[in-house]
Amino acid sequence: MNSADCSSHSATARLLHFGSPGAIYLRRFVGSLHVGRCGSNPTHVKTLRLRSNPPKTITVTEAEVAASAKIIDGKMVAKEIRDEITTEVSRMKDAIGVVPGLAVMLIGERKDSATYVRNKKKACESVGINSFEVRLPEDSAETEVLKFISDFNDDPAVHGILVQLPLPKHMNEQNILNAVSIEKDVDGFHPLNIGRLAMRGREPSFVPCTPKGCIELLHRYGFQIKGKKAVVIGRSNIVGMPAALLLQREDATVTIVHSRTQNPEQIVKEADIVISAVGQPDMVRGTWLKPGAVVIDVGINPVEDATCPRGYRLVGDVCYEEARKVVSAITPVPGGVGPMTIAMLLSNTLSSAKRIHNFQ
Amino acid sequence: MNSADCSSHSATARLLHFGSPGAIYLRRFVGSLHVGRCGSNPTHVKTLRLRSNPPKTITVTEAEVAASAKIIDGKMVAKEIRDEITTEVSRMKDAIGVVPGLAVMLIGERKDSATYVRNKKKACESVGINSFEVRLPEDSAETEVLKFISDFNDDPAVHGILVQLPLPKHMNEQNILNAVSIEKDVDGFHPLNIGRLAMRGREPSFVPCTPKGCIELLHRYGFQIKGKKAVVIGRSNIVGMPAALLLQREDATVTIVHSRTQNPEQIVKEADIVISAVGQPDMVRGTWLKPGAVVIDVGINPVEDATCPRGYRLVGDVCYEEARKVVSAITPVPGGVGPMTIAMLLSNTLSSAKRIHNFQ
Numbered sequence: 001m002n003s004a005d006c007s008s009h010s011a012t013a014r015l016l017h018f019g020s021p022g023a024i025y026l027r028r029f030v031g032s033l034h035v036g037r038c039g040s041n042p043t044h045v046k047t048l049r050l051r052s053n054p055p056k057t058i059t060v061t062e063a064e065v066a067a068s069a070k071i072i073d074g075k076m077v078a079k080e081i082r083d084e085i086t087t088e089v090s091r092m093k094d095a096i097g098v099v100p101g102l103a104v105m106l107i108g109e110r111k112d113s114a115t116y117v118r119n120k121k122k123a124c125e126s127v128g129i130n131s132f133e134v135r136l137p138e139d140s141a142e143t144e145v146l147k148f149i150s151d152f153n154d155d156p157a158v159h160g161i162l163v164q165l166p167l168p169k170h171m172n173e174q175n176i177l178n179a180v181s182i183e184k185d186v187d188g189f190h191p192l193n194i195g196r197l198a199m200r201g202r203e204p205s206f207v208p209c210t211p212k213g214c215i216e217l218l219h220r221y222g223f224q225i226k227g228k229k230a231v232v233i234g235r236s237n238i239v240g241m242p243a244a245l246l247l248q249r250e251d252a253t254v255t256i257v258h259s260r261t262q263n264p265e266q267i268v269k270e271a272d273i274v275i276s277a278v279g280q281p282d283m284v285r286g287t288w289l290k291p292g293a294v295v296i297d298v299g300i301n302p303v304e305d306a307t308c309p310r311g312y313r314l315v316g317d318v319c320y321e322e323a324r325k326v327v328s329a330i331t332p333v334p335g336g337v338g339p340m341t342i343a344m345l346l347s348n349t350l351s352s353a354k355r356i357h358n359f360q
Numbered sequence: 361m362n363s364a365d366c367s368s369h370s371a372t373a374r375l376l377h378f379g380s381p382g383a384i385y386l387r388r389f390v391g392s393l394h395v396g397r398c399g400s401n402p403t404h405v406k407t408l409r410l411r412s413n414p415p416k417t418i419t420v421t422e423a424e425v426a427a428s429a430k431i432i433d434g435k436m437v438a439k440e441i442r443d444e445i446t447t448e449v450s451r452m453k454d455a456i457g458v459v460p461g462l463a464v465m466l467i468g469e470r471k472d473s474a475t476y477v478r479n480k481k482k483a484c485e486s487v488g489i490n491s492f493e494v495r496l497p498e499d500s501a502e503t504e505v506l507k508f509i510s511d512f513n514d515d516p517a518v519h520g521i522l523v524q525l526p527l528p529k530h531m532n533e534q535n536i537l538n539a540v541s542i543e544k545d546v547d548g549f550h551p552l553n554i555g556r557l558a559m560r561g562r563e564p565s566f567v568p569c570t571p572k573g574c575i576e577l578l579h580r581y582g583f584q585i586k587g588k589k590a591v592v593i594g595r596s597n598i599v600g601m602p603a604a605l606l607l608q609r610e611d612a613t614v615t616i617v618h619s620r621t622q623n624p625e626q627i628v629k630e631a632d633i634v635i636s637a638v639g640q641p642d643m644v645r646g647t648w649l650k651p652g653a654v655v656i657d658v659g660i661n662p663v664e665d666a667t668c669p670r671g672y673r674l675v676g677d678v679c680y681e682e683a684r685k686v687v688s689a690i691t692p693v694p695g696g697v698g699p700m701t702i703a704m705l706l707s708n709t710l711s712s713a714k715r716i717h718n719f720q
Contacts, residue, residue: 174562191562195555198605199597202534202551227620235608237559245558248595251620253627260587260611267613 038282038319069324072331077220078339082127085346089128100353101130102160103152108138113164123342142171146179153181160186160349186348197245206348211243213340214275214296223294226251231271233257239277276317286322295330298337398642398679429684432691437580438699442487445706449488460713461490462520463512468498468528483702502531506539513541520546520709546708557605566708571603573700574635574656583654586611591631593617599637636677646682655690658697
């Protein structure tokens with residue numbers, strides 16, 4: 001791997017270390033373990049292996065191991081969507097004088113949360129959505145948070161309310177998320193929204209942003225979902241579970257793979273569509289994937305890398321270098337699902353304002 | 361098949377017609393079709409086939425083709441549960457003077473619905489639960505139904521409210537089911553209950569009766585769910601989907617097979633646990649099943665049979681005669697899941713009364 005490359009998808013010359021086992025990435029899963037550094041794709045290596053013993057380390061250029069996978073460019077699609085939202089926000093303002101508004105609450109001092117909130121605020125500004133920010137100290141009382149939520153529920157200038165997670169430990173997440181009006185739950189985390197998402201013939205007011213972004217990528221790139229075998233890796237309330245429900249609504253045959261799944265590799269290998277959301281760097285190896293599959297990688301995992309300016313680089317749940325030689329299309333990390341999440345949050349806020357004001 | 365047998369699980373001598381293809385049972389599914397009369401298990405036939413051409417029709421006794429599958433006796437388990445409920449109802453009455461009450465609403469003149477309602481009423485009586493019945497004519501106004509629901513919501517003698525489905529076509533099922541107080545929704549059909557069922561770390565107030573009954577059978581017979589591959593056939597709001605969510609909560613790796621699934625046979629064949637709820641008589645053939653699997657058959661399908669007193673007999677979704685030679689355990693139809701549904705309704709009503717009156 002080119003040491004100067006601090007993203008997960010270099011396209012430069014690299015060194016293949018044949019036969020040198022690296023870290024075990026599969027930490028929480030039971031079943032068969034693959035030992036080997038992500039990137040040393042055993043399938044590919046086989047075609048290149050020199051007939052010598054011990055195997056030699058050789059340098060090959062990226063062109064020689066060129067992959068055919070289409071790169072699903074989330075950054076570009078998110079930009080398209082934000083442009084569409086900008087147009088719609090402007091049209092709404094001109095027509096009925098209403099500007100969509102998003103309230104964001106941040107409780108505590110987590111740096112990552114502060115960054116997310118800042119990015120959401122900037123994204124609102126960029127499309128013309130008003131943002132309202134509340135920052136409360138770590139030791140705030142739950143009642144104080146609930147009071148702000150109640151005020152936002154009643155505020156006609158606010159069409160979406162978002163409470164940045166995780167909350168400080170002394171707070172009851174369930175109480176707080178349930179307090180958000182179902183009509184302003186732009187995160188789509190309310191159990192009533194999840195219930196409607198699960199039920200045939202029902203429509204949720206909002207779909208959680210990250211899984212919605214995953215499906216939007218499949219749609220915009222024209223990948224068929226109906227009748228396909230889909231595997232979702234991870235069953236979190238905010239990504240894995242709703243992603244599975246969305247695929248199910250679109251007539252895929254869906255399996256959820258999780259930490260108690262036996263032989264996850266074998267199950268993933270059968271999937272035409274893979275959505276991975278476990279937060280395990282490079283867990284899904286090239287050998288896990290069906291040739292021609294479409295891979296949506298939700299994981300954004302920092303891994304230590306002293307050669308990068310920040311001391312780390314970001315990788316997905318899927319070993320990108322291996323996967324791109326096997327699958328037909330894949331999202332990069334970063335630049336895949338990440339930008340879609342905020343785009344979907346803006347989309348949900350716009351939809352909410354349209355619905356509240358009955359604007360088509 | 362013994363012509364006098366009008367259930368789906370005869371245990372008498374029978375005639376095997378080797379090589380005589382019968383009806384195609386797979387109607388709504390795409391993928392490979394198996395042609396052959398349910399019961400003429402090709403795997404089994406192979407071991408018995410005489411070396412003659414054309415194959416002969418021979419008579420074998422049931423003992424000769426004895427199956428090893430354990431019969432999951434839903435009738436017996438339901439009886440056990442009803443006995444437990446009787447004891448608890450009595451204990452509650454003695455301790456705090458409260459008798460659980462179930463309100464059942466029947467709108468219209470459907471005979472099957474009337475039978476279900478009558479059975480529920482009788483079941484309540486048998487365990488000491490009070491039942492309140494409302495019958496309204498087919499052409500009732502939706503507002504009239506909503507008024508009754510509202511009254512039951514407020515009535516302290518009522519701890520569970522059940523609206524018998526299907527409703528007359530002019531009524532909006534969603535409006536009516538949503539009107540039932542979440543605290544008295546003993547059917548568990550409210551989207552808030554379904555949402556909580558789908559979410560990790562949340563607890564539904566009630567779990568829908570039929571899928572709850574399926575899982576209860578697995579528990580009472582001591583079948584492990586955690587880590588097992590489970591397939592649910594069918595994705596209805598009242599059985600398939602909540603059954604999948606329940607299995608998922610118990611750490612199975614779950615796939616939902618539905619009418620758009622390609623090669624359902626191949627997917628079902630990999631499952632350690634199969635729950636079928638599609639309403640297609642004998643659709644799941646012996647060849648679909650993994651040896652040693654556990655099968656819960658929710659289907660109760662009438663098939664014409666002139667030799668039966670009523671002109672029909674009941675069969676499941678799974679071809680019982682074939683399946684019992686392959687799997688390790690199976691529910692019969694009738695006498696499997698059927699009796700469990702009402703037992704779970706009584707259980708939900710008791711739980712509701714206990715919760716409302718804070719009685720342990």
